[in-house]
Amino acid sequence: RxxxxxxxxxxxxxxxxxxxxxxxxxxxxxxxxxxxxxxxxxxxxxxxxxxxxxxxxxxxxxxxxxxxxxxxxxxxxxxxxxxxxxxxxxxxxxxxxxxxxxxxxxxxxxxxxxxxxxxGKQAPRVVESMKQVLNCTARDEYDHAQADNLHRASLNSRDIKEALAAFAEKRAPVFTGE
Incomplete structure (x- = not known):
């Protein structure tokens, strides 16, 4: 239409x-x-x-x-x-x-x-992908495979490694969106 x-x-x-x-x-x-x-x-x-x-x-x-x-x-x-x-x-x-x-x-x-x-202090790629999944869910267009793939990708990202290192070092993370 x-x-x-x-x-x-x-x-x-x-x-x-x-x-x-x-x-x-x-x-x-x-x-x-x-x-x-x-x-x-x-x-x-x-x-x-x-x-x-x-x-x-x-x-x-x-x-x-x-x-x-x-x-x-x-x-x-x-x-x-x-x-x-x-x-x-x-x-x-x-x-x-x-x-x-x-x-x-x-x-x-x-x-x-x-x-x-x-x-601005959040991991940019994760914010972007979660916004996408949240909006799709609100429209009854939730795609479990897509959400699961995005979750798995975040587990292998540089940003999650940076967040864990920053937590251990008691400092703010510096995210790159990777």
Missing amino acids: EQGAFEAMTDELENARFITIARLNGPVYGGATDLALSCDFRIGVDSARMFMPAARLGLHYYGHGIRRWVSRLGLGPAKRLFLTGATIEAAEMVRIGYLDEAVPADALDARVEALVDAL
């Missing part, structure tokens, strides 16, 4: 090799809700709010967006937001898993930077 440009872009973002973070400094409406949901992490201000106006606009939302909402938030929250057009506040966005965190506006940049820093 042919995808629209926005649907294709959100799928590309969801499937990007690198980790993505949505930094939400205000309200999120319509397509922007799926754009942010396509990211691996969403950190927003504690004054954020969101709603999905598709039904009140007479728009049947594109399929991959609906799939993403259901796989990330669950059927109940997806139905509530899509079918009623209800506006929810940051605390509810965290409760249903839309936001990973809600922070005061003056702490937003520091919190995003802390997450970037934490992610």
